[in-house]
Amino acid sequence: MPGGDAADVRPAVNVFAEARPDIESIGLPDVPASLEVTQQKGVNLMGVTFASVIGGFLGLYAYVLPLALYAAWVVIALWEIIRRDDLSTGAGVGWMLAILVIPFLGVIGYYLLGKSQIPAAYRWTMLAGGMGVYVLFLVLGLVIGGIA
Numbered sequence: 001m002p003g004g005d006a007a008d009v010r011p012a013v014n015v016f017a018e019a020r021p022d023i024e025s026i027g028l029p030d031v032p033a034s035l036e037v038t039q040q041k042g043v044n045l046m047g048v049t050f051a052s053v054i055g056g057f058l059g060l061y062a063y064v065l066p067l068a069l070y071a072a073w074v075v076i077a078l079w080e081i082i083r084r085d086d087l088s089t090g091a092g093v094g095w096m097l098a099i100l101v102i103p104f105l106g107v108i109g110y111y112l113l114g115k116s117q118i119p120a121a122y123r124w125t126m127l128a129g130g131m132g133v134y135v136l137f138l139v140l141g142l143v144i145g146g147i148a
Contacts, residue, residue: 058141065137069130073107074099076126080116 031037077099081092095114098106110116111123118126 054144055141058137058144061137062141065130065134069134070104070107073111073126073130076118077107077110077116080118081110084117 081095095110099110108127111127116123
């Protein structure tokens, strides 16, 4: 450092406050002619480009539906376990841990193996219907997107 310990002390505050670069004068490098741009313009959400309203709807559904299904299944299962009088405390805690520690499989296991008091038709509609709707939208998105 010029001047060493005898130099004036200037704290590093607002170091770039006085710098006013002229953005218009800064040039960009030329794009090589061999470079092909394949990126589509559109709204980008979490790394997925939604180029149209339908694409946005399907993409959002693909992200939100599994989380919404899982949240609904967990809440309903935990609520049922809490309200069941025929289930011992240890069994209830065990099922709760399985539901919370093993994503998706724990709650599906409870509905299929835990002797849930929810009528079988409702359980199957909740599980298979939810997964069926997700698969339907997934396939629809793949077909519309030209992937399948």
